[in-house]
Amino acid sequence: xxxxxxxxxxxxxxxxxxxxxxxxxxxxxxxxxxxxxxxxxxxxxxxxxxxxxxxxxxxxxxxxxxxxxxxxxxxxxxxxxxxxxxxxxxxxxxxxxxxxxxxxxxxxxxxxxxxxxxxxxxxxxxxxxxxxxxxxxxxxxxxxxxxxxxxxxxxxxxxxxxxxxxxxxxxxxxxxxxxxxxxxxxxxxxxxxx
Numbered sequence: 001x002x003x004x005x006x007x008x009x010x011x012x013x014x015x016x017x018x019x020x021x022x023x024x025x026x027x028x029x030x031x032x033x034x035x036x037x038x039x040x041x042x043x044x045x046x047x048x049x050x051x052x053x054x055x056x057x058x059x060x061x062x063x064x065x066x067x068x069x070x071x072x073x074x075x076x077x078x079x080x081x082x083x084x085x086x087x088x089x090x091x092x093x094x095x096x097x098x099x100x101x102x103x104x105x106x107x108x109x110x111x112x113x114x115x116x117x118x119x120x121x122x123x124x125x126x127x128x129x130x131x132x133x134x135x136x137x138x139x140x141x142x143x144x145x146x147x148x149x150x151x152x153x154x155x156x157x158x159x160x161x162x163x164x165x166x167x168x169x170x171x172x173x174x175x176x177x178x179x180x181x182x183x184x185x186x187x188x189x190x191x192x193x194x
Contacts, residue, residue: 005055014057018082023050024072037160043115043122043132044160060102068108069125074098092189114182121183124175128155131175149176 001021008014026033026046038044052070054060073095077087081097100106112126123132132150150163151172165172 022052
């Protein structure tokens with residue numbers, strides 16, 4: 001990566017080039033998700049929380065750190081916008097332009113992000129809150145178990161250790177209703193599954 005950035009500098013292309021580095025999911029069993037619970041193909045942060053590094057001198061402030069919500073599907077509309085191209089109009093595009101977030105000028109453009117296990121909707125994140133419906137979760141070397149629902153406050157519990165479903169029943173119910181509404185919408189409009 002350093003050689004690529006050095007070459008862009010040497011060719012005087014850095015100020016015209018957005019460089020992004022990320023991953024599509026957390027580690028499988030060989031990797032380490034750090035403080036995060038879970039791994040690839042699981043619903044917890046260890047599966048979804050990945051590094052995202054962007055460099056564009058003069059556009060993105062150096063050293064800027066953001067904890068705003070986003071997903072890799074946001075790269076599509078971001079890059080289309082930067083290229084001066086329009087989003088497709090024949091389908092719903094879930095991603096949003098992230099450039100204002102990367103520049104430090106805006107909060108996340110998402111009200112909520114929804115999480116799937118293959119084609120099954122299992123949870124959502126809204127700001128600091130993450131909700132999972134009752135679903136099969138990994139239990140180490142034992143058979144998968146049906147667990148949940150879970151509600152986590154990621155601002156104080158980023159490794160998802162303490163469910164707040166019982167102490168925050170109104171919030172859990174509101175997020176469960178949002179999840180059910182989105183699930184019904186998806187079943188009526190499959191958005192590209194076909």
